[in-house]
Every structure is written in structure tokens, then in C-alpha cells.
Amino acid sequence: MADELNVEVVAADRQVWSGPASIVIARTPDGEIGIMPGHESILGLLVAGQVTVRTTDGSAVVVAVAGGFLSVSEDHVAILAEMAELADEIDVAAVQAELAELGDDGYESARRWAQARLDVAASR
Amino acid sequence: MGAQLRELRRRVRSVESIKKITRAQELIATSRIAKAQQYAEAARPYSRTLVAALEAAAERARLDHPLIESEGQPRRSAVLIVTSDGGFAGAYSANVIRQSEALAGLLNEHGQETIPYVVGRKGVAWFRFRGRELGGEYTGFTGKPTYADARRIADDLLAAINTPTDEGGVDEIHIVSTHFRNMVSQEVRARRLFPIMVEEVPAEIHAAETATQRAGNGAGGDNGRSREGAVPLYDFEPSADEVLDALLPQYAGNLIYTALLDAAASEWAARRRAMKNATDNAGELQESITRQANSARQAEITQEISEIVGGADALAAAGSE
Numbered sequence: 474m475a476d477e478l479n480v481e482v483v484a485a486d487r488q489v490w491s492g493p494a495s496i497v498i499a500r501t502p503d504g505e506i507g508i509m510p511g512h513e514s515i516l517g518l519l520v521a522g523q524v525t526v527r528t529t530d531g532s533a534v535v536v537a538v539a540g541g542f543l544s545v546s547e548d549h550v551a552i553l554a555e556m557a558e559l560a561d562e563i564d565v566a567a568v569q570a571e572l573a574e575l576g577d578d579g580y581e582s583a584r585r586w587a588q589a590r591l592d593v594a595a596s597r
Numbered sequence: 598m599g600a601q602l603r604e605l606r607r608r609v610r611s612v613e614s615i616k617k618i619t620r621a622q623e624l625i626a627t628s629r630i631a632k633a634q635q636y637a638e639a640a641r642p643y644s645r646t647l648v649a650a651l652e653a654a655a656e657r658a659r660l661d662h663p664l665i666e667s668e669g670q671p672r673r674s675a676v677l678i679v680t681s682d683g684g685f686a687g688a689y690s691a692n693v694i695r696q697s698e699a700l701a702g703l704l705n706e707h708g709q710e711t712i713p714y715v716v717g718r719k720g721v722a723w724f725r726f727r728g729r730e731l732g733g734e735y736t737g738f739t740g741k742p743t744y745a746d747a748r749r750i751a752d753d754l755l756a757a758i759n760t761p762t763d764e765g766g767v768d769e770i771h772i773v774s775t776h777f778r779n780m781v782s783q784e785v786r787a788r789r790l791f792p793i794m795v796e797e798v799p800a801e802i803h804a805a806e807t808a809t810q811r812a813g814n815g816a817g818g819d820n821g822r823s824r825e826g827a828v829p830l831y832d833f834e835p836s837a838d839e840v841l842d843a844l845l846p847q848y849a850g851n852l853i854y855t856a857l858l859d860a861a862a863s864e865w866a867a868r869r870r871a872m873k874n875a876t877d878n879a880g881e882l883q884e885s886i887t888r889q890a891n892s893a894r895q896a897e898i899t900q901e902i903s904e905i906v907g908g909a910d911a912l913a914a915a916g917s918e
Binding site: 483 | 636639647744833835839840854
């Protein structure tokens with residue numbers, strides 16, 4: 474196959490990003506996974522956190538995901554997350570307000586999603 | 598001015614302002630239909646990818662999951678009923694409720710209890726008024742549903758199906774909602790969401806999927822589906838069962854989200870039609886009242902003239918004596 478990946482990052486309500494890439498780095502329950510062209514077909518779980526897509530022109534696309542899936546087949550990579558935001562889109566103040574509102578008894582998943590976005594925003 | 602004429606003119610003005618309002622509502626509804634369709638379009642890549650992953654996982658995982666296969670005779674069903682929050686939409690909510698009652702009757706005949714889960718204030722009010730117990734009620738978003746709304750509903754329904762029937766759980770999940778066929782035609786549909794109907798549902802999804810791919814999806818050109826529907830041999834991380842366990846709730850959220858978007862588009866279409874009829878009616882009414890006012894004005898003038906002429910005649914007659 475060609476020596477580039479075809480990457481799609483989709484959230485439940487929209488396509489967040491798509492395009493050609495040279496490597497995709499995501500976080501699974503067992504640790505980080507890196508996908509390069511020619512990777513075998515895989516269907517894996519993702520935990521809330523950061524997904525980095527290095528595009529063929531060398532720039533990096535950083536996405537925060539709220540857990541979900543990674544599917545790779547024949548150099549087509551799909552990142553499926555119920556919620557996903559590009560690093561540039563994250564509104565830190567809004568996320569912090571959201572996190573404060575959740576308090577201590579908020580949903581665990583909602584808190585992890587807020588935390589993931591904050592981490593991604595901090596590292597951009 | 599005569600009292601009758603004044604009253605008629607007042608009515609013309611009031612009908613005119615009603616007409617302005619319904620006309621504005623009609624225009625709003627028209628733009629909302631387009632918006633709802635855009636949201637539905639934006640959600641499509643997710644549905645497509647999710648279904649492909651689900652098929653791959655289902656092929657390899659054990660299939661005794663409660664969302665895939667039910668054991669024995671189902672005894673209780675959850676029915677998700679999607680109505681609207683607002684009125685002014687013709688028979689939109691009434692049609693959905695009627696269909697849901699028919700479905701409940703059918704399920705009862707087969708010895709199943711039904712628990713309604715209702716979306717939209719109209720439906721909630723209908724069930725409340727009749728003193729029916731609701732499994733859940735969700736209001737405030739029917740015109741513009743978000744994924745978070747769908748997620749909330751899906752979580753409640755999944756909690757119900759994961760509870761043993763003896764402890765108040767359900768065996769099946771049905772949904773009654775309106776499908777947006779086009780601007781003029783929407784139909785109420787009742788279908789079963791879970792357990793997944795293995796033969797029927799995938800066929801429909803396949804058709805939709807290949808259609809969207811033919812329509813030229815940029816990134817998804819070559820994902821194994823192109824090879825005559827063969828599912829690639831995936832490795833699962835951590836295992837097929839765990840992946841399937843996590844996929845199914847997402848799938849449920851997705852199904853409900855798409856149903857809500859479909860219903861939202863239908864709701865706005867129904868509202869647009871109702872408001873268009875109201876505007877047309879107001880126009881006709883305005884015309885007929887204006888006619889009445891004109892003839893009343895004419896009668897008044899005629900009367901005034903005849904009074905003047907009569908008075909002049911009387912004076913002339915008095916003077917000649």
C-alpha cells in the first residue's frame with residue numbers, strides 16, 4: 474500500500490478532522506499505541522486523553538478525545554470518539570467552569586473528559 | 598363612525614397581526630429544517646465508522662450480549678416516544694402518541710408490559726394527564742437535540758435493559774419517532790432498537806453505507822468495505838468481547854441521536870406546514886372581513902346622504918308653504 478495513512482477523526486456529531494498522515498499516536502488502556510503505514514488491522518479501545526496525528530507535511534494535529542475506538546485497516550485509521558475536540562478549539566476557561574460545576578459528585582466520565590481537554594490544552 | 602364599522606376594522610387589524618406572526622413562525626421553521634438536516638449530515642461519518650467496527654467486532658465476539666440476543670420470551674419493553682416540546686406543529690405529537698399506543702397494544706397482546714420513556718413536553722403532558730407512569734422524561738431539546746441529550750437517554754435505557762427483568766428491568770427497547778422523508782412527507786415509525794435484529798438492521802445500514810461511500814467520502818475511500826463487503830481480520834485490543842461491550846453503548850447513543858435529529862427535522866417540517874396553513878387562512882379571513890367593512894362603510898355613507906337629502910327636502914317643503 475501507499476506509504477501514508479488515511480486518517481479520520483470522528484465525534485458523534487461531526488467529523489473533527491480527516492486527511493493523510495504518517496503516524497498516529499493514541500492512548501489505549503494498556504498504554505500508548507503508535508500506528509504507522511502498513512500496520513496490521515486492529516480494533517482497539519481508547520481512553521480519554523490525547524491523540525496525535527502527524528500529517529504527511531510534518532505538522533501535528535492534536536485532538537482531545539473522551540474515550541472511544543481506534544480502527545485500523547489497510548492504512549485507513551478511524552478514531553471514533555463520542556466527543557472529540559481539536560487542541561486549537563478547546564476553550565480552557567469553559568472547560569474549567571464545566572469541571573468546577575461537576576464538583577466532586579459529577580460523573581467520572583465527564584470529569585475525565587474535562588481533564589483530558591485541559592491536559593491537551595496545556596500541552597499545545 | 599358606526600360601531601359596526603369600527604369593530605370590523607379592529608378585527609382586520611388583529612387578523613393581520615396574527616398573520617404576521619404565523620408567517621414569521623413559518624420562515625423560522627423552514628430555516629430550522631435545513632439546520633436539522635445539516636446536523637444529521639454531520640453525524641453520518643460517525644454512524645458509518647461505528648457500524649463497520651461493530652460488524653467486525655460482532656463477527657469475533659461471543660454473541661450472548663443482552664443487546665444482541667434476548668433469552669426466552671421478553672416480558673417487559675421500554676418504548677422511547679419522541680414527541681415535541683412546543684405546539685403549533687399540527688398533529689406531529691398526536692401522530693407519534695397514537696402510533697406508540699398501537700405498539701403498546703400490540704406488545705401487551707404478546708404478554709409484554711411496556712414502560713414509556715418520553716421525549717418532549719407534549720408527550721410528557723399527555724402521559725401525565727392520564728396518570729401513566731413514565732420510565733423517563735426528557736424535555737427542552739426536541740427542536741435542536743445534542744449528542745449529550747441522546748447519551749443521557751441511551752444511558753437510562755441501557756441501565757434498564759441491563760437490569761434483570763425480575764428486578765424491574767426490561768428485555769427490549771423500542772422507539773417510536775418520526776422519520777423525515779422529505780419536506781412534505783414525514784412518517785411515524787416504530788422499530789425495535791435492542792436486541793439488535795440481526796437480519797434486518799444490518800441490511801438497511803449496508804445500503805446507506807455504500808450509498809454514502811459512493812457519494813465520494815474523501816478519507817474513507819479504502820477501508821476494507823470496498824472489497825465486496827469482506828470484513829478485515831482485526832486484532833482486538835484488549836479483546837473482542839471488551840471492544841464489543843464498549844461499542845454497543847456507543848451504538849445505542851448513536852441510534853438515539855440520529856433518531857432525535859430525524860424527529861427534529863420532521864417536527865420543524867410539520868410546524869412549517871401548520872404555520873403555512875394558518876397564514877393562508879388568516880389571509881382569507883382578512884379579505885372577507887375587509888369586504889364586510891367596506892360594505893358597512895358604504896351603507897353608512899348611503900345613510901348619511903339620504904338623511905341630508907331628506908332633511909333638505911323637508912326644509913324646502915317648509916319654506917314653500
